[in-house]
Amino acid sequence: NNCPDKGKMRNSYCRVCDSRAHSSDRCPTIWRCYITIKTKDKIGMPQIWCYNCGSKGHFGDECLQQRSSRTPNLNGSSFSGGNLPKSLRSQYYS
Amino acid sequence: EGVPLDDKPIQQYPWIKNRDHSKQLELSDWLTLEIKDFINYISPSIAEIEARNNAVKRLRKEITTNLWPDCYVNVFGSFATDLYLPGSDIDMVITSDSGKYCAKSYLYQLSSFLRSKNLGVNIETIARAKVPIIKFIEPRSKIHIDVSFEKTNGLRAAERIQGWLRETPGLRELVLIVKQFLAVRRMNNVHHGGLGGFSIICLVHSFLSLHPRLITNSIDPLDNLGVLLIEFFELYGYNFGYDNVILSYNPTVCYLKKEEHSYLGASNTFALAIQDPDDPSNNISRSSYDIRNIKRSFIGAFELLTNKCYELQAASYKERLGQSILGGIIRYTGKERDFEDA
Ligand SMILES: [Zn+2]
Ligand SMILES: [Zn+2]
Structure with a gap:
């Protein structure tokens, strides 16, 4: 009950992603950092699969079904529309 | 922190x-x-690759010339896909056009052949398993080898x-x-x-x-x-x-x-x-x-x-x-x- 980490969690705030799920010094952007390829070709929407329910068309982070895993996904994962190139993001979220 | x-x-x-x-x-x-x-x-290393390849070659040659001329000695698993760690086993399978080598008697024939020709030490013959195998250590390379019979799914994989x-x-x-x-x-x-x-x-x-x-x-x-x-x-x-x-x-x-x-x-x-x-x-x-x-x-x-x-x-x-x-x-x-x- 006196766990210092718990207290810290409650007050945590990340300036980088404007999130209360973690503090700035534990921000996933510290490691979720890609060397990207610059391509000019327009790409179509690829086939997307959901790690949570197994359906086609959305990523697990955006699944509307009840979460199957008992471990929480507080910060979001790589399997999210946010990880698509900008040109596809609006199409994905619409 | x-x-x-x-x-x-x-x-x-x-x-x-x-x-x-x-x-x-x-x-x-x-x-x-x-x-x-x-x-x-x-x-x-090159030496490790050679030791493995030579062990396989030697066994293949011995088995197909001095024991069963109508069989094929194939490798599958991490050895075949080049995904092995140092000290990994080699998976081998004996196949034939007739499919006859799945009979238990061949299991014992091969293990006594390996023993008599000094091709294997610490030979274990596991006949009762769902997939019967022979396990042994190839004495020159010290590599562990598993031999199964007439199972081709590993080759396809x-x-x-x-x-x-x-x-x-x-x-x-x-x-x-x-x-x-x-x-x-x-x-x-x-x-x-x-x-x-x-x-x-x-x-x-x-x-x-x-x-x-x-x-x-x-x-x-x-x-x-x-x-x-x-x-x-x-x-x-x-x-x-x-x-x-x-x-x-x-x-x-x-x-x-x-x-x-x-x-x-x-x-x-x-x-x-x-x-x-x-x-x-x-x-x-x-x-x-x-x-x-x-x-x-x-x-x-x-x-x-x-x-x-x-x-x-x-x-x-x-x-x-x-x-x-x-x-x-x-x-x-x-x-x-x-x-x-x-
Ligand atoms: Zn952050
Ligand atoms: Zn889903």
Whole structure:
């Protein structure tokens, strides 16, 4: 009950992603950092699969079904529309 | 936060010897370079490759000329796909056009042949198993060899995996890391509920084939092995719906819902299900009953890698020197290997 980490969690705030799920010094952007390829070709929407329910068309982070895993996904994962190139993001979220 | 930065001896992380990546601006790049160093370090030397090839050649020649002229001696598994770690077994299978070598008597014939010709020591004949095999040590190379009879599914799988490796950059690197990670924790033995080689390959292959950055060609996996390794542990440690989802190939990588394909295993129970691409009614990972612990170990790997990144992000250049990120999850305790030879 006196766990210092718990207290810290409650007050945590990340300036980088404007999130209360973690503090700035534990921000996933510290490691979720890609060397990207610059391509000019327009790409179509690829086939997307959901790690949570197994359906086609959305990523697990955006699944509307009840979460199957008992471990929480507080910060979001790589399997999210946010990880698509900008040109596809609006199409994905619409 | 209160964890002191220790200078761990290089003996535990021999791949960092003379390879300093502490000046990398991004920690994911540091980890990528460390993964490449590790792969270099554990990749077999020319002498090791030759010892393995010669052992196979010798056995093939002896068996086909002096015992059974109508049989084929094939290799499959990690030896055939080049995904073996130092000290891995060689999987061999005897096949024939007639299929006659599945009879038990041949099992005993081969084991006494190996004994009389000094081709094997510590020979064990396991006749009662579902897949009867002979296990022995090839005396010159000291390599452990398993021989099975008239089972061709391993050969088909090896061919398929060779194709995946050609068209999926990063697959070999991540598979070798995950294999070593599980091997150190003794979670890679299917006979004890662990993840077998083919299951590990399928997990990594599915992950790489469904990743948003890779399906849109926005990154080169070989430049991003570090972040991809962490995200592999993130997917299968935290997020994957083991109760509901089957890894599948139809004909390319996809998921299936367990409730619609109950023949692949109990529906909606916590268990890994991987549909065999060569036999859709077969679940490759059906004997991996220890998946709960494996999932837990993936969470541990994610936490160790990311915590090390947070710690190093806050550290000074001096404190970063000589540190290893990968060393948090991988140990290499075998005899020291010659880097230059690798
Ligand atoms: Zn953040
Ligand atoms: Zn879903």
